[in-house]
Amino acid sequence: MYSIEEIASALKGKKKIFIFTHNNPDPDAIAAAWAVQYLLKESLKIKSKIVYDGFIGRAENKAMVKLLKIKLFHLSNIKFSNKSGFILVDTQPGFGNNSLPSQIIPSLVIDHHPLKKQQKSVLIDVRKDVGSTASILTEYLVTNNLEIPKNLATALFYGIESETQGLSIETDNLDRQYYKLLFPKISQFLLGKIQYPRLEKEFFLNLRKALNNVYFYKNVMIVNVGRVDNPDLVSEFCTFFLLYEKASWALSVGGVGNRLFFSIRTQNRRANAGRIARKISGMKGSGGGHETSAGGWIDISPQDKLETITQDFIKKFLIQLGYKEDVFLTPFISTE
Ligand SMILES: [Mn+2]
Structure with a gap:
């Protein structure tokens, strides 16, 4: 001091x-x-x-x-x-x-x-x-x-x-x-x-969008919020979906401008989410954080499709958690 x-x-x-x-x-x-x-x-x-x-x-x-x-x-x-x-x-x-x-x-x-x-x-x-x-x-x-x-x-x-x-x-x-x-x-x-703030209608619209794009694999909640104009949503939904009782990790991703923003949260207090964030953001971005909470972004170049970049990024994250590259993600909530 x-x-x-x-x-x-x-x-x-x-x-x-x-x-x-x-x-x-x-x-x-x-x-x-x-x-x-x-x-x-x-x-x-x-x-x-x-x-x-x-x-x-x-x-x-x-x-x-x-x-x-x-x-x-x-x-x-x-x-x-x-x-x-x-x-x-x-x-x-x-x-x-x-x-x-x-x-x-x-x-x-x-x-x-x-x-x-x-x-x-x-x-x-x-x-x-x-x-x-x-x-x-x-x-x-x-x-x-x-x-x-x-x-x-x-x-x-x-x-x-x-x-x-x-x-x-x-x-x-x-x-x-x-x-x-x-x-x-x-x-x-x-x-x-x-x-306990009052919420704008936009929050609920975004929540519906997120619910339609949540996947659960082993112990990981994966939330793809798609294109949004506010990166705070990415971290907010990450925290929210980690509430699922069977999840010990959550990853959320969303495209804002020409960047893919991501957040990581975990229930595992001995984990190092910050290190994973630094690793998966690689040379094209930036990441960091604490043991149980981290985040960052990667650049999306004009020729890249947001959805392709997102899917690759999710795979990269799952590999860091020790899961194989060709995992099949099933929707958390079936829409039928
Ligand atoms: Mn702080």
């Missing part, structure tokens, strides 16, 4: 500060970015902007941003200068899941994914054993004796809660400690509205 003086000196001379989350930010990334913004404002009187790329698509995440009044800027609406300073949360320079231009060396990186080799940043606080970046940021606020406002506490609590499924997976002492510390400070009412 860095002192506020070290952070101040890393940001010295910077005119505008931008806090980057990973693309299609999840509650952990959003909460962590908001806490960095608060830390800079309260302790250093420095203003900053939170920047994301992609979509905020999941209903819970939309509700979080709206109800807690978190101000985020889409990358397409932001202009940098050579005096700008950059901070990355819940991701790292060189990861395929963020849009920080590769020539930029950030001033500070705070994350909980495995540390990328030869990392370039002025300050790097990466703790791979911690369950959520929100826990790390809560530590920064507490250590700097900052009072945590109700909405920020709610965001951080939900960040930890959603990332660790209520402290039940991939959890460290830090997560447990700050989950308890934040709990009396949150708005139960707003948290409830975030955890």
Whole structure:
């Protein structure tokens, strides 16, 4: 953990500060970015902007941003200068899941994914054993004796809660400690509205589409959501279909723009979903993640058909789990 003086000196001379989350930010990334913004404002009187790329698509995440009044800027609406300073949360320079231009060396990186080799940043606080970046940021606020406002506490609590499924997976002492510390400070009412959000009709249409394209093989749920405009759906359905009582793995895939996005989830806590994600994304894409939850994308070139790429990709994944190449996938729900 860095002192506020070290952070101040890393940001010295910077005119505008931008806090980057990973693309299609999840509650952990959003909460962590908001806490960095608060830390800079309260302790250093420095203003900053939170920047994301992609979509905020999941209903819970939309509700979080709206109800807690978190101000985020889409990358397409932001202009940098050579005096700008950059901070990355819940991701790292060189990861395929963020849009920080590769020539930029950030001033500070705070994350909980495995540390990328030869990392370039002025300050790097990466703790791979911690369950959520929100826990790390809560530590920064507490250590700097900052009072945590109700909405920020709610965001951080939900960040930890959603990332660790209520402290039940991939959890460290830090997560447990700050989950308890934040709990009396949150708005139960707003948290409830975030955890049980209202759903747009589009969600149900996508759910029907997904249900028609779910396959079950041995112990694996495979969800092909087809072409969608929001990559959050891919991860959302992956989590959802892993709920099937006989499934220990779930893979979901969906085409967004010229990329095939994928998510992996497993019930097996000793698995390494992140490693599998890195392997199957290969040279044409990017993948990574944690033990039980991972994801990434591969490029689809113009001459490739989405369906062919998808089928090849599913095979690649099943091979990683030790299944033969010519598996026959049967629909999970028969439509007859
Ligand atoms: Mn995270």
